[in-house]
Amino acid sequence: MKKYYQFWLNIGAWLLLMTGTAQGQNPFITGQFTADPSARVFGDRVYVYPSHDILATQGKGRVGWFCMEDYHVFSSANLTDWTDHGMIVTQNKVPWVRPDSYSMWAPDCIYRNGKYYFYFPTAAKDTTAYGRGFAIGVAIADKPTGPFVPESTPINKVHGIDPNVFIDKDGQAYLYWSQGNIYGAKLKENMTELDGEVKVLGELPGKGLKEGPYLFERKGIYYLTYPHVENKTERLEYAISDNPLGPFKVTGVIMDESATGCWTNHQSVIEFKDQWYLFYHHNDYSPAFDKARSIRVDSLSFNADGTIRKVKPTLRGVGLTDAGAAIQVDRYSSISDKDLSVAFLDTLQKFNGWKVILEAPGAWVQYNGVDFGTKQYKHIKLKVRSSTGGTVQVRLDQADGPVVATVKLAAGNNWQEVKTRVSPVRQGVHGLVISLQDGKAVELDWVRFE
Structure with a gap:
């Protein structure tokens, strides 16, 4: 099965590079595996810098484990239409x-x-100079999409993974x-050297793996978010402070453990x-192998006291879908x-996406946030x-x-595109509810208005 994953990964990645775009919904990047999304707002766009999972083969990574050799950057102005700006850093350069x-x-x-x-972790070839394990490097660019030029050495006195950078209101970077x-x-100020002692943020849970720090500030509260293994898999937690370096108070859970076991x-x-x-x-495109993941986005909100509501x-x-x-x-x-x-539409071509199967009369599916604009x-x-x-x-x-269309489907074993007239739809944003009235085992890939 792994050889099929690799084959279709290559095909999907090629298609994505040819089109340069990916659609919204979750996962919002299609055509390649992505993980560990670092989202940033630069100007009027959101840029996401994820890691790029590939499937290891003999002589290329450790088979059955995480395998990444480069980074892409994606951006969007509306959180629905995403552009792949291509590879920005690769290990061999x-x-x-x-x-x-x-x-x-x-x-x-x-x-x-x-x-x-751009900050990234990986293994250094000179363990005498940089130590064993992971070091963290920096690549610099004039634009958020690159080209990024890596520094010749990693950051001194930093050993570990999952770098995160925060710049406070006073201009101090962490x-x-x-x-x-x-x-x-x-x-x-040069963003490539530490300025002082390294501090262990020791107020966090002492038991269970914790990694992936990401700090942000809101209304004077500093939120340190991180994955933590409380039981068997990681859940997203957070701690708060009135200072970027703490002390922090463990406060709550942002997202529970994966219901399907993504570790x-x-x-x-x-x-x-x-x-x-x-x-x-999450591992949407690879449910049987959780080292090949895909990035998602959902809305987040706060309680009146500043605590985060569980997502x-x-x-x-998120985002609107054009009708x-x-x-x-x-x-x-x-x-x-x-x-x-x-x-899945095709279990050997998972990047093709999914289908809904309406199995009996009364079954329905609802899709919110469809933008009809002013077009009739x-x-x-x-x-x-x-x-x-x-x-x-x-x-x-x-x-x-209100019913906008009733669609009669002919019996057949092949996919068909069925077109019918619709009643006038009010301008603006609406949800759609599609239900099966009679028949059974109706498979639905997509709908669109014309």
Whole structure:
């Protein structure tokens, strides 16, 4: 099975590079595996710097383990349409990196004084000079998409993984990283050297793995977020302080452990256009192998006292979907309690995505946040397949909302695109509810308005 993963990973990555775009919903990057998303707002766009999972083969990484050799950067102005700006750093073009390490783990990026500083961890080839284990390097660019030029040596006195950088309101920059504990230290103005002692942030849980620090500030509260293994898998937790280097008080859980057993998670938190968001990862495209992950985003909010409300992961994600685009209803907002399932379109080509299967009359799927704008659409098109045929009804907003289309499906074993007229739809943003009226085992890939 692994050879199929690798083959379709290569095909999917090629297709993504050819189109340069990826669609929203969760996971919001398609065509390649991504993990450990570090999200940043630069100007009027969100830029995400994830690690890039690939599947190890003999002689290329450790088979059955995490394997990463480069980084891409993605950006979006609306959190729906994402552009892949291509590879920005690769292990074999960094002077100090061990060329067979395949350990380009969770990165981060920050802007200062006209430059973009990209921080990344990996194994150094000169263990005498830089020590055993992981070091953390910096690559610098004039634009958030690069080209990034790596420094010739890693940051002195920093050994570990998962770098995170924070610049306080007074202009002081801080670097955080993990290696058993979570560490923090001030950075010099040049952003490539420590400015003072390294501090162990020792107020965090003493038992269980903790890693992946990401610090942000809101209304005078400093939030240190991190994955922590309380039981068997990582959950996202946070601690708060009135100082970037603590002391911190463990405060709560941002996201519970994966319900399907994905062992890792890794987060970043940003505010964009007056809304807060949590970026994280899951193994959506690789449910049988949790070392090949995919990045997600969901909304995040706060209580009146500043504590974070727990985020429940969704498939719908965030952002609006244009009514004229292919609306992937398998990334649903809500579904009926029974007689509905979601499956891969092709189990050997998982980057092709998923389908919804309406298995009996009464089954329904809801997809919120469809933007009809000011255009008057006349038709709806559905990509469907049903060996028995049936009737599908499309309603606006909710299950008892106005009917905009009733679609008759012919019986057949092949996928078909069925087009029918729609009733006038009010301008603006609506939800869609698609339900099966008669028939069974109707498979639905996408719908779009024309």
